[in-house]
Amino acid sequence: MFTLRDLFFKHVAQTSNNSLSFTVSFAKNEFIYDQNNNPYLDCISGIAVSNVGHNNPYVVNAIKKQADLFLHTMVYGEHIQQPQVLLAKKLSDLTHNQLHQVYFLNSGAEAVDAAIKLARKFTNRKQIIACRNSYHGSTIGAMSLMSNYEYYSAYGPFLQDIDFIEFNNIDSLNKITQQTAAVIIELIQGEAGYIPIQNEFLIALHETCKIHHCLLIFDEIQTGIGRTGKFFAFEHFNIVPDVLLLAKALGGGLPLSAIMAKEHVLSAFKDNPPLGHLTTFGGNPLSCAASLAAIEFIETHDILKNVQDKEKLFFKLLANHSDKKIRGLGLMLAIQLNSDTTVQKIIAYCFEKGLLLDWFLFNPSAIRIAPPLTINTEQITFLCQILNEALNLHGY
Ligand SMILES: Cc1ncc(COP(=O)(O)O)c(C=O)c1O
Known part of the structure; x- marks a missing residue:
């Protein structure tokens, strides 16, 4: 008789030889429960998706209501379906109508690929500039924007006319020229270990893009939907991009991504030739209904103000010292140590005590x-207590 675990290893493709292989029986609010119904505090939201908690009742009710009406019709601007239209209007309102149109897709990488196409068509230029150490996804297009040789080298050839600048290095902005179609950037570099962008760098980048008439694309796939304490991370900096990419938490737990821009930019997909970007499921009604409910939950429960208070509590309880640095914004935080193996040991110790934590693809020593943004004071205190215990055990 095969166990679920046996079948998992036999039939579900693995992406590493050391899968966590944690069996999930159900998830509720801030916890994921294992096969024996033991609760684990979800400290990573799988990853940065479950912002409103697992199986948030607002979201689940919205999904159920929509499931009774219809599951699928044509989604890419052909049929008028209420959840998609209302969500597009809501997202536009949240940008104060500065990015008033939305093209919906399914995943982050797909939005990145579509944004590359959009920038090239709109500007009639080819070059896309990304930052070293950024992660924009795993499709061939998104992976073309990856600078980490170890991860991409087996999968080329990639897109042509890609170049890289150094994150937070104003001198490297001279790579942006009249040939550049777009610069794509994360406001907190995710897989590099949650490194926030510096204000002066962002101002200089914005100016440079304006001078050369190229598009500035913010990849807010991880930072969006309240993760940093503002609905969009760009609100911390008062700089609105030409193109904004959202995914992960956007769908309230269901797959959904979006490209937001002004109409004259997004209409590049509309003609010469028409139907420039298509999707069968992007912006499907279930995901859009879930997304609207998640956004309304954030608005009606004062979640954003609370995120800022919770960030302060984390910084207070996990004090910085010479061997250990805490950084990040809102509930997107990293503890920088100086050893990969210690990080793995700390994660394993915390797992034994009921915490699900993780490391970073390009920064395994953090x-x-x-x-979830709904985490409460008691849970934060517990998390920090166990983490400090583990850190102390390893000399931090
Ligand atoms: C900043 C950023 N962009 C893009 C992606 C890719 O998103 P997806 O995994 O939905 O393709 C990710 C995923 O981690 C991300 O963090």
């Missing part, structure tokens, strides 16, 4: 903390 610990990732990105819990």
Whole structure:
């Protein structure tokens, strides 16, 4: 008789030889429960998706209501379906109508790929500039924007006319020229270990893009939907991009991504030739209904103000010292240590005590903390207590 675990290893493709292989029986609010119904505090939100908690009742009710009406019709601007239209209007309102049109897709990488196409068509230029150490996804287009040789080298050839600048290095902005179609950037570099962008760098980048008439694309796939304490991370900096990419938490737990821009930019997909970007499921009614409910939950429960208070509590309880640095914004926090193996040991110790934590693809000597935004004071205190215990055990 095969166990679920046996079948998992036999039939579900693995992406590493050391899968966590944690069996999930159900998830509720801030917790994921294992096969024996033991609760684990979700400290990473899988990853940065479950911002409003697992199976948030607002979201689940909205999904159920929509499931009774219809599951699927044509989604890419052909049929008028209420959840998609209302969500597009809501997202536009949240940008104060500065980015008033939305093209919906399914995943982050797909939005990145579509944004590359959009920038090239809109500007009639080819070059896309990304930052070293950024992660924009795993499709061939998104992976073309990856600078980490170890991860991409087996999968080329990639898109042509890609170049890289250094994150937070104003001198490297001279790579942006009249040939550049777009610069794509994360406001907190995710897989590099939650490194926030510096204000002066962002101002200089914005100016440079304006001078050369190229598009500035913010990849807010991880930072969006309240993760940093503002609905969009760009609100911390008062700089609105030409194109904004959202995914992960956007769908309230269901797959959904979006490209937001002004109409004259997004209409590049509309003609010469028409139907420039298509999707069968992007912006499907279930995901859009779930997304609207998640956004309304954030608005009606004062979640954003609370995120800022919770960030302060984390910084207070996980004090910085010479061997350990805490950084990040809102509930997108990293503890920088100086050893990969210690990070793995700390994550394993915390797992034994009921915490689900993680590391970073391009920074394995840092610990990732990105819990549901609904995490409460008591849970934060517990998380920090166990983490401090583990850190102390390893000399931090
Ligand atoms: C900043 C950023 N962009 C893009 C992606 C890719 O999103 P997806 O995994 O939905 O394709 C991710 C995923 O981690 C991300 O963090």
